[in-house]
Each structure stands twice: as C-alpha cells, then as structure tokens.
Amino acid sequence: MFIVPSVKLNSGALVPAVGFGTWAGLSVQGREASIAWILTALKAGYRHIDTAQMYGTEHAVGEAIRQSGIPREQFFVTTKLPWNHPGRVKESLDESLKNAGLDYYDLYLIHWPQVLAYEEPKNEDGSTKLAVNPPSLSETWAEMESVLATGKVKNIGVSNFSIKTLEPILKTAKVVPAVNQVELHPYLAQNDLLAYCKDKGIAIAAYSSTGWAPVRNDPTMLAIASKYGVSPARIALAWHLSRGTIAVTASKNIERQKENKDLPTLASEDIQAINALDKGQRLCKGPGPEGKIVGWTLEQLGW
Numbered sequence: 001m002f003i004v005p006s007v008k009l010n011s012g013a014l015v016p017a018v019g020f021g022t023w024a025g026l027s028v029q030g031r032e033a034s035i036a037w038i039l040t041a042l043k044a045g046y047r048h049i050d051t052a053q054m055y056g057t058e059h060a061v062g063e064a065i066r067q068s069g070i071p072r073e074q075f076f077v078t079t080k081l082p083w084n085h086p087g088r089v090k091e092s093l094d095e096s097l098k099n100a101g102l103d104y105y106d107l108y109l110i111h112w113p114q115v116l117a118y119e120e121p122k123n124e125d126g127s128t129k130l131a132v133n134p135p136s137l138s139e140t141w142a143e144m145e146s147v148l149a150t151g152k153v154k155n156i157g158v159s160n161f162s163i164k165t166l167e168p169i170l171k172t173a174k175v176v177p178a179v180n181q182v183e184l185h186p187y188l189a190q191n192d193l194l195a196y197c198k199d200k201g202i203a204i205a206a207y208s209s210t211g212w213a214p215v216r217n218d219p220t221m222l223a224i225a226s227k228y229g230v231s232p233a234r235i236a237l238a239w240h241l242s243r244g245t246i247a248v249t250a251s252k253n254i255e256r257q258k259e260n261k262d263l264p265t266l267a268s269e270d271i272q273a274i275n276a277l278d279k280g281q282r283l284c285k286g287p288g289p290e291g292k293i294v295g296w297t298l299e300q301l302g303w
C-alpha cells in the first residue's frame with residue numbers, strides 16, 4: 001500500500017506531500033456544497049487541506065473536519081491572506097479562524113504579492129484596483145511574523161511569489177518563509193525557482209499540479225500512464241513527489257480522490273521524460289488582454 005510521504009518544513013513541521021485543494025468556484029451554493037466532497041476526501045485519508053479566505057471555503061473545511069470525527073490535530077490545514085488584506089493581517093487571520101471555527105491554522109500564506117485596495121478591490125470596469133501606497137512586501141512579512149508569534153498559525157509562507165518577490169522579504173525576514181505555493185506541473189517545471197527555494201530552505205507546494213487536460217492528454221504522459229497502468233494525473237502527482245515538492249490537487253469525485261493518493265514510484269527515465277515536457281506554460285493564471293495578472297505585469301511579478 002502506498003503511504004503518502006511527508007515533506008519537512010524549515011520549522012521542523014511535517015506536511016503530507018499530497019494536499020487536497022478546496023477551491024469551489026464563485027457561487028455561494030457551490031461553496032456550501034463543497035462540505036460534502038471535502039468530507040469524502042478526509043474520509044479517503046487526506047490530512048493536508050488547502051483553503052484560502054478568498055475561496056470562501058474556510059467554513060466548509062472546518063465543518064468537514066468536525067463532521068469527519070477525526071481529531072483536528074491530525075490535519076495540516078493551510079489558509080491564505082487575501083490580496084487586499086496586507087496592513088490588517090491580524091484581523092484577517094482572526095476572520096479566517098472564525099470562518100473555519102478553528103483555533104489555529106498549520107500554515108498561513110500571503111496569497112499574492114500584489115496589494116489591492118482594501119474597501120473595493122475592483123474598478124468600475126471589473127479590473128483589479130491596486131492599493132495606493134500599499135505596505136511593502138517586507139512590511140507584510142513582518143505582520144506575518146507577528147501572527148506566527150501568537151501561535152494562531154504554526155508556519156508562515158507565501159504563494160505566487162518569484163525569486164524577484166522573495167528577495168525583498170528575505171532581506172529583512174526574521175523567519176524564512178516555510179513554503180512558497182505556486183503553479184507547477186510538467187508544462188511549468190519552475191526549475192530556477194525550485195533551486196532558489198531549495199537553497200533558502202523554502203519548500204515548494206505545486207498548485208494545478210496535475211496540469212489539467214493539456215498535460216493529462218500529452219502523448220508522453222499518456223504513454224507513461226499506460227506503462228504504470230494509472231491515469232496521467234497520477235503520473236504528474238508522482239513526478240512532484242520524485243522532485244521532493246508538495247502537490248496540491250483537487251477532485252470532487254471520490255474515486256479520483258482515492259486514486260490521487262495512491263501513486264507509483266517513477267523510474268528515472270520516466271522522470272527525465274516528464275522533465276523534458278517543460279515549456280514554461282501557465283495554465284491556471286495567465287495574463288489578461290492588457291498583459292497583466294492582478295494588476296501587475298509579468299516583469300513586476302518576476303514571472
């Protein structure tokens with residue numbers, strides 16, 4: 001039987017290397033309905049759960065944990081600071097704890113490096129509205145360090161950060177980020193970021209980790225999947241584990257939930273073949289028509 005390995009964070013904490021994602025779309029009904037499929041995932045054995053205040057599923061995660069009857073301390077739960085909450089990290093974390101009905105989170109991430117206007121993060125045309133004179137990345141990181149000291153979060157980290165946006169944080173950090181959660185799959189291997197984070201002691205967590213339909217239908221992925229007799233999604237997840245990264249994956253389907261935590265060990269020639277698929281292609285969050293992602297150019301993001 002395959003046992004999901006753990007990744008050790010720079011704090012010493014152990015995280016199950018396959019995490020279960022809880023993005024549930026934008027509708028209130030979809031978010032409420034997520035309690036049922038999060039619960040089946042917990043019953044299937046997932047112990048690392050990924051949510052965010054912006055997903056609106058913190059409540060569903062807390063509720064599913066309670067309904068599972070499994071003690072809270074057996075779970076590693078991650079949530080994220082919304083992009084319009086730098087400057088009010090303490091208050092925002094308290095909201096996230098209240099949403100879930102939890103006493104603490106295991107990992108708290110700055111969701112994005114950009115800062116949006118707090119009261120109204122969108123312009124009239126629907127585009128994102130950046131904050132005027134926002135706190136710097138170092139200032140927000142200092143706020144994260146303050147909430148770490150309260151014990152309401154056990155680890156702190158970042159998400160969607162690049163070498164360029166990590167550097168200012170590391171210049172002033174008292175606590176090195178434990179994790180950087182980024183889009184990462186066989187078409188976006190992020191080799192430079194991986195090497196940089198490894199050198200600094202920052203674990204990488206991959207989101208969109210199966211690479212969606214484009215990666216799952218890639219002829220190389222299909223051929224390797226057929227060799228091992230498993231789905232291409234499981235091959236992608238096994239590839240993350242071979243690189244020592246955490247993979248966050250999601251499925252509403254109980255059979256796929258079970259399959260995705262039962263992974264083959266890939267032979268080195270198969271790992272090499274998957275490594276060769278990298279084309280720096282973003283599938284989840286690409287630039288809009290004006291060439292920006294959440295108000296920033298790719299150059300500003302360091303992507």
Ligand SMILES: NC(=O)c1ccc[n+]([C@@H]2O[C@H](COP(=O)([O-])OP(=O)(O)OC[C@H]3O[C@@H](n4cnc5c(N)ncnc54)[C@H](OP(=O)(O)O)[C@@H]3O)[C@@H](O)[C@H]2O)c1
Pocket residue numbers: 020021022023050051111159160181182206207208209210211212231233234248249250251252253256259260284
């Ligand atoms: N930090 C960030 O900015 C950020 C951004 C995006 C995502 N995330 C986190 O990462 C989580 C996962 O992201 P993701 O949903 O893009 O990852 P993903 O696991 O790569 O993609 C999920 C999709 O793949 C399908 N799928 C899963 N397992 C499958 C399998 N074995 N065979 C075929 N299809 C399969 C699912 O469909 P079914 O439900 O039908 O199985 C679902 O449509 C999110 O829920 C969220 O927690 C974070």
